[in-house]
Amino acid sequence: MAVEQFVSKTLELLQEEREAEIEENRIWQENISLKDLQSKGVCLLKLQISSQSTGLYGRTVVIFEPRKHLGFTSLPSNSFGPGDIVGLYDTGGCTAASQIGTGIVTRVSQTAISVAFDDSNDGLSFDTDGLHNLLKLANDVTYKRMKNALNTLNGYRNGPAANLIDVLFGDSTPSSQTQPNEFKFFNSNLDDSQREAVSFTLSQRELAVIHGPPGTGKTTTVVEIILQAVKQGQKVLCCAPSNVAVDNLVERLAQCKAKVLRLGHPARLLESIQKHSLDAILAQSDSAGIIADIRKDMDKAFVGIKKMRERGDRVNYKREIGELRKELRTREATAIAQILKSADVVLSTNTGACHTGPLKYLPAEHFDWVVIDECAQALESSCWIALLRARKCILAGDYKQLPPTIKSQKAASKGLSLSLMERLIQMYGDSVVRMLTVQYRMNSAIMDWASKEMYQGRLTAHSSVEKHLLKDLPGVACVEETSTPLLLIDTAGCGLSEMEVTEEQSKGNQGEVDIVELHIKALTEAGVKAKDIAVIAPYNLQVDLLRQKLSARHPELEIKSVDGFQGREKEAVVLSLVRSNRKGAVGFLSEDRRINVAVTRARRHIAVVCDTQTVQNHSFLKSLIDHMTQHGEVRTAFEYIQDIAPQNYTRDPKDTKSSSSSTSTKQKVKDQPPSRTKPPQKSSTGSSANENTAGKEKHTKSSLTCLTEEEQKKNRTAEITAQVESFLKDLNQSELQFPSSFNSHDRLLVHQIAEEMGLVHESKGEGKDRCITVARPLESTPAEEPPQEEEEEEEEKEEDKVQNPQKEQLSQTALDLKSLHLERMKREQQKREENAQQKKQQNIILPAQASKKPKAAKVKSKTKTGACGIAAAAAPDEDFDTLINAVIKAERVCSFLRCKASVLMLGQLCLFCNRQYCLSHHIPEVHGCGDKAKSHARMRISKEGVLYAGSGKKDKTMDPNKKAYLQRKLDSKLKDMSTQRKPKQKENES
Numbered sequence: 001m002a003v004e005q006f007v008s009k010t011l012e013l014l015q016e017e018r019e020a021e022i023e024e025n026r027i028w029q030e031n032i033s034l035k036d037l038q039s040k041g042v043c044l045l046k047l048q049i050s051s052q053s054t055g056l057y058g059r060t061v062v063i064f065e066p067r068k069h070l071g072f073t074s075l076p077s078n079s080f081g082p083g084d085i086v087g088l089y090d091t092g093g094c095t096a097a098s099q100i101g102t103g104i105v106t107r108v109s110q111t112a113i114s115v116a117f118d119d120s121n122d123g124l125s126f127d128t129d130g131l132h133n134l135l136k137l138a139n140d141v142t143y144k145r146m147k148n149a150l151n152t153l154n155g156y157r158n159g160p161a162a163n164l165i166d167v168l169f170g171d172s173t174p175s176s177q178t179q180p181n182e183f184k185f186f187n188s189n190l191d192d193s194q195r196e197a198v199s200f201t202l203s204q205r206e207l208a209v210i211h212g213p214p215g216t217g218k219t220t221t222v223v224e225i226i227l228q229a230v231k232q233g234q235k236v237l238c239c240a241p242s243n244v245a246v247d248n249l250v251e252r253l254a255q256c257k258a259k260v261l262r263l264g265h266p267a268r269l270l271e272s273i274q275k276h277s278l279d280a281i282l283a284q285s286d287s288a289g290i291i292a293d294i295r296k297d298m299d300k301a302f303v304g305i306k307k308m309r310e311r312g313d314r315v316n317y318k319r320e321i322g323e324l325r326k327e328l329r330t331r332e333a334t335a336i337a338q339i340l341k342s343a344d345v346v347l348s349t350n351t352g353a354c355h356t357g358p359l360k361y362l363p364a365e366h367f368d369w370v371v372i373d374e375c376a377q378a379l380e381s382s383c384w385i386a387l388l389r390a391r392k393c394i395l396a397g398d399y400k401q402l403p404p405t406i407k408s409q410k411a412a413s414k415g416l417s418l419s420l421m422e423r424l425i426q427m428y429g430d431s432v433v434r435m436l437t438v439q440y441r442m443n444s445a446i447m448d449w450a451s452k453e454m455y456q457g458r459l460t461a462h463s464s465v466e467k468h469l470l471k472d473l474p475g476v477a478c479v480e481e482t483s484t485p486l487l488l489i490d491t492a493g494c495g496l497s498e499m500e501v502t503e504e505q506s507k508g509n510q511g512e513v514d515i516v517e518l519h520i521k522a523l524t525e526a527g528v529k530a531k532d533i534a535v536i537a538p539y540n541l542q543v544d545l546l547r548q549k550l551s552a553r554h555p556e557l558e559i560k561s562v563d564g565f566q567g568r569e570k571e572a573v574v575l576s577l578v579r580s581n582r583k584g585a586v587g588f589l590s591e592d593r594r595i596n597v598a599v600t601r602a603r604r605h606i607a608v609v610c611d612t613q614t615v616q617n618h619s620f621l622k623s624l625i626d627h628m629t630q631h632g633e634v635r636t637a638f639e640y641i642q643d644i645a646p647q648n649y650t651r652d653p654k655d656t657k658s659s660s661s662s663t664s665t666k667q668k669v670k671d672q673p674p675s676r677t678k679p680p681q682k683s684s685t686g687s688s689a690n691e692n693t694a695g696k697e698k699h700t701k702s703s704l705t706c707l708t709e710e711e712q713k714k715n716r717t718a719e720i721t722a723q724v725e726s727f728l729k730d731l732n733q734s735e736l737q738f739p740s741s742f743n744s745h746d747r748l749l750v751h752q753i754a755e756e757m758g759l760v761h762e763s764k765g766e767g768k769d770r771c772i773t774v775a776r777p778l779e780s781t782p783a784e785e786p787p788q789e790e791e792e793e794e795e796e797k798e799e800d801k802v803q804n805p806q807k808e809q810l811s812q813t814a815l816d817l818k819s820l821h822l823e824r825m826k827r828e829q830q831k832r833e834e835n836a837q838q839k840k841q842q843n844i845i846l847p848a849q850a851s852k853k854p855k856a857a858k859v860k861s862k863t864k865t866g867a868c869g870i871a872a873a874a875a876p877d878e879d880f881d882t883l884i885n886a887v888i889k890a891e892r893v894c895s896f897l898r899c900k901a902s903v904l905m906l907g908q909l910c911l912f913c914n915r916q917y918c919l920s921h922h923i924p925e926v927h928g929c930g931d932k933a934k935s936h937a938r939m940r941i942s943k944e945g946v947l948y949a950g951s952g953k954k955d956k957t958m959d960p961n962k963k964a965y966l967q968r969k970l971d972s973k974l975k976d977m978s979t980q981r982k983p984k985q986k987e988n989e990s
Contacts, residue, residue, distance in 0.1 A: 020408035033971035214600035215441025486632025506541035580611035
């Protein structure tokens with residue numbers, strides 16, 4: 001490719017990218033209110049100036065903070081960072097008319113933001129008592145530097161990079177030394193692929209490419225190459241597209257005692273390497289004292305300008321500032337040139353290596369090598385800023401990970417996203433590339449998928465990491481979450497659909513947020529530190545939802561997008577893929593490199609939360625799901641959500657079949673804790689369920705046949721019956737307590753069996769701790785007979801709560817009450833006779849007292865109880881008419897215990913126990929049908945996606961989408977009102 005053709009095409013694409021960025025900012029400023037801009041993190045409103053000083057190169061640094069006197073102690077959540085271009089405005093808005101100036105962000109904390117303004121703004125006067133707005137602007141500095149570099153490349157004729165340019169554009173082939181120099185490795189622990197890469201790089205004359213997949217020690221190899229170059233007397237310029245990547249190299253090189261110099265503002269650097277920055281070294285130089293004195297004089301002059309009201313005095317102070325600024329530049333330039341020449345390795349970002357920065361004090365032929373780390377993430381035009389300074393270049397990176405971030409999709413499709421590294425590999429192939437093949441990060445189960453899908457199966461795991469797991473970390477317990485490297489949590493068929501936000505391009509999934517929270521809780525309770533866990537989501541909206549849910553509880557937990565974790569690693573990674581829809585749309589999850597980055601951040605454990613039915617529509621994502629299914633543990637979301645109601649879930653009539661199957665499955669598992677065993681393969685509906693048997697959990701497929709379920713029910717009934725009979729034979733055992741691991745069906749069987757045997761059965765505890773105890777009937781004494789009657793009524797109430805169907809025909813009420821009453825009275829008579837015999841044998845009570853007191857108690861109870869007591873008052877030997885009268889009388893009174901309120905005029909029929917209650921007791925949770933109401937509500941939620949009373953705790957917080965809509969509506973109204981007032985103000989002024 002000719003240089004002229006490349007330059008003209010790239011300049012055109014850069015212009016498109018620049019226009020797209022400007023257009024985006026313009027749309028934001030024109031169509032979005034300032035409050036919405038602040039909520040998006042690109043604007044800060046009503047800030048006050050806390051201090052002002054003079055920084056490096058004579059720039060004025062102003063620190064802005066919120067209005068602390070009004071109680072605003074911290075800045076709103078924002079996306080401002082060091083290096084961002086910002087506009088400073090007065091409180092009149094963020095328009096061109098109200099703009100005071102532009103500056104560069106140098107430091108951002110939770111309580112303040114520092115902005116540097118260039119020395120060209122001598123006329124700037126900051127009102128320390130006034131309020132200001134800051135708005136992030138399109139960064140034209142980077143664009144101008146890349147444009148200048150391309151224009152320089154186009155006219156480049158004679159210079160150190162002449163041969164390199166010919167090689168990089170295919171006009172000549174890369175060459176190597178005939179007799180490579182012998183050398184000794186500084187790092188004796190390098191593996192064979194790393195040693196080969198170092199040797200190959202040192203032998204090349206113009207170009208070498210190091211391809212380093214995740215965890216293969218790319219930085220270690222680059223550091224070794226730089227040290228070998230310094231040993232040979234070479235001057236090296238080392239660059240990377242991000243400050244984090246540059247700082248990482250500085251830290252590693254400093255440990256090896258190399259003379260390094262880091263260019264860039266200290267606010268942009270890691271604290272540990274700030275001592276290697278130009279500012280820090282300049283402060284320790286011989287000229288530091290004079291420079292400091294000049295800055296103090298400038299600060300005093302600024303203070304004097306504010307105090308002077310007369311124009312003449314202000315002019316004198318400005319003249320003095322100009323002279324001081326000139327002297328400051330001269331002395332700083334001399335000191336900086338000396339520092340730069342003494343450094344063996346100078347490090348900066350790609351754009352920081354421009355000829356307008358500190359490097360302008362060095363001659364053009366100063367550097368011998370240029371090393372560009374993470375080259376695959378950088379625009380090729382940004383690489384040329386540094387490449388024009390040396391005769392040899394080393395490119396390191398992984399073009400199978402994220403490409404450069406580009407706003408204009410049109411420009412990206414035309415070739416702007418093609419990195420220099422990828423272009424050269426396409427041009428020369430393996431002749432200029434050496435790939436690192438041993439990785440030192442991931443468990444082999446995590447690595448195998450990436451190796452197969454992205455790196456031709458060439459990666460191997462080092463023995464030190466091949467089998468390492470979370471449980472091997474100090475202080476971490478050995479549970480199932482910490483014993484598996486791969487965990488897939490499948491939400492298919494669970495109704496956890498993605499959020500549909502019409503005005504947001506981003507996506508969110510609240511159901512996956514809840515599951516991630518439960519998994520993080522399981523990991524941290526097992527002893528995994530929050531700082532060792534990363535939560536990654538591909539969408540910013542999901543990142544915000546996760547932060548709202550988790551950040552307060554786990555402050556050290558890192559929650560970012562995929563882009564934010566490039567080049568990072570964590571012991572455990574939880575990945576939420578978000579997308580769950582009927583169309584099977586995966587959006588930009590279809591970008592293979594993005595998923596590759598997300599998965600390969602994990603060292604010991606990766607958990608993927610996703611809807612497999614949706615994501616499997618993409619072949620690359622399907623390969624990940626298949627790999628995790630075959631080599632890892634698979635769980636259904638039903639094992640986590642338990643009593644959490646599905647949200648944002650609607651069903652079409654076509655989905656009735658799948659809905660019913662998933663609903664029935666959920667009913668089986670809703671009362672169980674998250675399973676700790678490996679489930680089977682998913683059924684055709686994409687979901688799986690678990691069955692709890694005798695306290696031992698066994699996972700079964702959701703497609704079990706009705707015959708198998710019926711057999712299991714019979715076997716379960718027989719097991720529980722045997723346990724109860726064994727309890728009755730053992731007279732030393734006062735009560736039998738069943739484990740809390742019983743599911744709802746098992747608890748129902750216990751209630752039924754205990755009722756048939758005439759035993760006392762009671763539910764204790766709530767949620768996971770809920771269990772059932774069975775005991776023998778209490779032995780009554782003369783003074784305790786009324787409580788005996790109350791307990792019998794409680795048993796009757798519990799029996800009705802368990803056995804009564806949800807819906808019965810009202811026309812058969814009288815007949816059903818009669819049969820129930822006769823059976824109950826018969827059992828009660830048998831109980832009384834057995835109690836009487838036991839009391840005679842134990843000589844606890846006299847026979848005469850035992851025969852008199854129950855009648856008196858019954859008469860007393862008859863006058864105090866409600867419908868239940870009235871219906872039970874009829875003796876079994878009375879005639880049929882008396883019984884009917886008793887039933888009719890019972891129907892006229894509220895069925896709640898001890899309530900005598902009439903329900904003839906006002907009453908409510910309960911759908912679950914088919915009884916009439918007054919308005920005070922008709923709510924299911926009040927009269928004892930709460931569990932049935934919750935179960936019924938959850939069933940309706942699964943089908944209709946609507947919350948009903950009894951389905952769970954009511955969420956009193958406003959829907960964020962509705963809140964955002966109302967806020968936009970209010971802002972629009974206020975904007976209209978303000979525009980209507982403007983003409984009136986102009987008329988008054990005229």
